[in-house]
Amino acid sequence: MNLLLTTSSPFTIDNLQVNITGSKSETNRLLLLQALYPNIALANTSNSDDSEVMQKALAINHQAPTTNQIVDIHHAGTAMRFLTAYFAGSEGREIVLTGSQRMTERPIQVLVEALQQLGAHITYENQVGYPPIRIKGQKITANKVSIPANVSSQYISALLLIAPKLENGIELTLVGEITSVPYIKMTLALLNDLDIQTSFEGNMIKIYPQQAVATKTMTVESDWSSASYFFSLVALSDQASISLTSYKPTSLQGDSALVGIYAQMGVTTHFDENKMTLVKQPDFKLETLNLELNNTPDIAQTIVVTCLGLGIGCHLTGLHTLKIKETDRLEALRIELTKLGANIMVTNDSLTLVASNAINPNVKIATYNDHRMAMAFAPLALKVPIIIENAEVVSKSYPDFWTDMKSLGLQISEI
The missing domain is CATH 3.65.10.10 (Enolpyruvate transferase domain)
Known part of the structure; x- marks a missing residue:
């Protein structure tokens, strides 16, 4: 199943809530x-x-x-x-x-x-x-x-x-x-x-x-890796407020580092009981995001796609385990981001993206039987129309992903 993802412009999300299942x-x-x-x-x-x-x-x-x-x-x-x-x-x-x-x-x-x-x-x-x-x-x-x-x-x-x-x-x-x-x-x-x-x-x-x-x-606390795609969506939106359940400010999951990472990319996070709310901050300045992701490699794909959409560079290290995941994620990112016009370099444990405001539209993103490839690239639809190949792979970790994306206003059609 290949999906075409598009959005209206400007893209705004007004106080919507998504319920995400356990980690x-x-x-x-x-x-x-x-x-x-x-x-x-x-x-x-x-x-x-x-x-x-x-x-x-x-x-x-x-x-x-x-x-x-x-x-x-x-x-x-x-x-x-x-x-x-x-x-x-x-x-x-x-x-x-x-x-x-x-x-x-x-x-x-x-x-x-x-x-x-x-x-x-x-x-x-x-x-x-x-x-x-x-x-x-x-x-x-x-x-x-x-x-x-x-x-x-x-x-x-x-x-x-x-x-x-x-x-x-x-x-x-x-x-x-x-x-x-x-x-x-x-x-x-x-x-x-x-x-x-x-x-x-x-x-x-x-x-x-x-x-x-x-x-x-x-x-079980809800899945922070799944939450990463909503952090990306908010960062790339023109205006957004999304609430996610069930989350808490002190978490066993390493990917809760998203809160601090996306604060650098204009997303503030507020906690109230078992709910966290992500809010877009229109004024933020960042030229290059430098991160050591040794403890949180699963969010690297989401982060680099967000940086591409924001037109900022990034240098991510500590990624050696990505080569033995569902696919060689570093090589997969290099291939797919290059299709989009990105200037990207990878080594055995790092990834460097050069800042650019140019993104090629209507690119087909191969997913390599990797759920995170499909979900990480989806928020880029806020910037250009994008096609996700074999989109059903999301069921590996997040079967409701495309339904939840539609609920937030993404226009998704099978092609």
Whole structure:
């Protein structure tokens, strides 16, 4: 499905509200914890494809064990990492964990080797280091493990989430400079909410064993990554006020850094109970936005597109994990932004956009099976007509995205 996006000029949004479902990151962590501790109830969970895939895969443990049981998680990278750890400790169950063609190109070896240090039985079905993988679940008693600190935080969180159910917990040593700290802290905070004892000192994380937790309901905060597209929409509008639910000023999600980042691009944020309101400030001056996004790489695509629309330059660093996402996001950004007339340079971990007020109209944006490519470029329709190819990919994290965009005044038609 290809969509043509256009808007009227001037573009204004007057005090409209959008309800966004729970964070995919929090939801998938809590789904795994709920599988380990079934007396936990969850509220405001994500309705994303990734979370549905995660939930479906976890339900397999309610079925009688069979050999060669295939679990296909499609494009869901978080599910691949979390389920690798989960099934490694599922005694008596043997599964083959696989996914889409792109998933078979995304590395898993660092996590597999960490689990093997603990005694897990995991082998590769095809290429060493990549899915599909065969996991023979067994009781894990070893508890000391090390992992490179600069890898995707999902590898680290996968180990932390299963740790309290292991006989001796885990002592995890992070080797080198730690990246994506907010996502590690999110995982630890969710464990702490269940009164599971943890410590994070220097490069050592300890999770203490706990076989049972108290019955409680865990409410998922709405997704900050999804909110990023509305920050961009407000920044690129002529006049706008949008309220988003359910958000709070102190968040476990690293992408809440959006508040400070977009304040530099003319968007102020106000919180009232569980609602935040984004307001366009007409007078702001910024020539180049310099950001280190080591802790928040998922919002890089949104930020660079906003900068293009505002006619300002940016230099973004700390983006090394973007090369192993749903696509090589740095290369995808370079190709698509160049189509729009941008002067852009990328390295293995950075992106530089030169300020320009010229944007080519009616460009077809390829999405590379990457939900964030589709959503990040959508707000640019406030500046020029734009075509989003394979627009249905948004369902991976935000199935209601195009409906919500229409509700705010974007003119969207299928072509």
